Amino acid sequence: xxxxxxxxxxxxxxxxxxxxxxxxxxxxxxxxxxxxxxxxxxxxxxxxxxxxxxxxxxxxxxxxxxxxxxxxxxxxxxxxxxxxxxxxxxxxxxxxxxxxxxxxxxxxxxxxxxxxxxxxxxxxxxxxxxxxxxxxxxxxxx
Numbered sequence: 499x500x501x502x503x504x505x506x507x508x509x510x511x512x513x514x515x516x517x518x519x520x521x522x523x524x525x526x527x528x529x530x531x532x533x534x535x536x537x538x539x540x541x542x543x544x545x546x547x548x549x550x551x552x553x554x555x556x557x558x559x560x561x562x563x564x565x566x567x568x569x570x571x572x573x574x575x576x577x578x579x580x581x582x583x584x585x586x587x588x589x590x591x592x593x594x595x596x597x598x599x600x601x602x603x604x605x606x607x608x609x610x611x612x613x614x615x616x617x618x619x620x621x622x623x624x625x626x627x628x629x630x631x632x633x634x635x636x637x638x639x640x
Contacts, residue, residue, distance in 0.1 A: 499585065499586045499621060499625060500582065500583060500584065500585060500586070501580055501581065501582050501583070501584045501585070501586065501589060501603055501611075501613060502582035502583065503621075504586060504613055504617055504618075504621050505582065505603060505610070505611040505613070507621075508611075508617055509611075510610055510611045511611075512537055512602070512609055512611060512612045513527065513531050513533055513536045513537070513612075514536060514537045514538070514539040514542050514609070515527065515536045515537075515538055515539075515549065515569055516538075516539070516540055516569070517538050517540060517546055517547070517568060517569055517570035517573070518568045518569070518570065519568065519569045520565070520566055520567065520568060520569075521554060521557075521564055521565050521566070521567055521568075521569060521571075521572060522565040522566060524536065524549060524554070524569050525554065525565070528551065534550055534551050534599065534600065534614065535548055535549065535550035535551070535599070535600040535612075535614070536548070536549055536550075537602050537609060537612060538569055538570065538573045539609065542609065543608045543609050544608075544609070545577055545579070545602055545604070545609060546570070546573070546575075547569075547570070547573035547574055547575045547577060548573060548574050548577050548600060548602065549569050549572060549573040549574065550574070550599065550600060552599075553572045553573060553574060554572065556572075557571075557572040577602060578592055578596050578598055578601055579601060579602050579603065579604045580592065580601050580602075580603055580604070580613065581603065581604055581605065582603060582605050582610060582611075586618060586621050586622065589601060589613060589618060590618055590622075593615055593618065599615045600612055600613070600615075601613050601614075
């Protein structure tokens with residue numbers, strides 16, 4: 499299965515935040531949208547970074563003053579991305595190797611979606627259920 503099919507099922511919507519947004523506001527945004535990460539982008543199409551709940555927790559060790567800092571101060575700058583033509587299997591490998599839970603999807607260099615580990619698991623479960631159904635049908639016809 500391709501990433502484009504995952505996006506077709508979940509939609510291309512991506513929550514983005516501007517790099518100057520205070521971390522405190524980011525917390526409210528993540529909670530209100532019930533998401534674990536947001537893409538950092540000034541214009542909504544170019545990726546400057548990604549910021550997740552993990553980034554916030556890691557930086558809170560320095561004190562609660564980080565809540566007033568800009569998102570750019572805590573974001574992950576090295577962002578692993580994928581493309582719509584990539585396979586879910588390749589994305590699973592990327593997520594496992596780099597220990598990331600959210601991967602932006604770029605189409606012709608522009609932000610086209612965001613795939614989470616939850617999306618990957620949901621997709622894989624759907625594939626396994628389909629395969630199981632097909633095998634049951636095959637066995638039933640024998």
